[in-house]
Amino acid sequence: KQEVTQIPAALSVPEGENLVLNCSFTDSAIYNLQWFRQDPGKGLTSLLLIQSSQREQTSGRLNASLDKSSGRSTLYIAASQPGDSATYLCAVLGYALNFGKGTSLLVTP
């Protein structure tokens, strides 16, 4: 059974710092990996999708990498801003999305 783990569970950084969020999964037989952002009490906003054949994907200040063989993905956020404060969820796709518990990020001014 696929298990998705995200470390750290919570992170607080001052504005302007670059940061890395980690995601690991136990079964490398995945179709893709998606990173989401969730604001408190809100829905899920898709940030990046990495196909299993890709190594990384970039969107603006976000860069996600995927190492399928080792069961790891990272989300790199450059020059963090207070507006980046949210919970970031990693999800791997088998026949459905299997989510981690998320990393709660707080960026302080």
Add this chain to the structure above:
Amino acid sequence: EPEVTQTPSHQVTQMGQEVILRCVPISNHLYFYWYRQILGQKVEFLVSFYNNEISEKSEIFDDQFSVERPDGSNFTLKIRSTKLEDSAMYFCASSEQGVGYEQFFGPGTRLTVL
């Protein structure tokens, strides 16, 4: 930009009552999904739906749950007899095609069972 919409945003019901949660997926998408998130827990897959049939379902999706595409735009999740433990945020999602395609989520319906 096209988006998935869900109604209502919040539903309060008494235990044992039936509820129907509604979703309008993105118009050219063919695959539809329901997920739920109990407060403080992971988002969990419930069911996927394609071509008017259930494609996959999780062990959570028991006989109390059903899904339907009653017309060309709506996708519904029915819970026949709600239990306290059904209290959660329910998310609808859709994707253009099936496995491997990006899923887009709606804002969720918060279901509170009293």
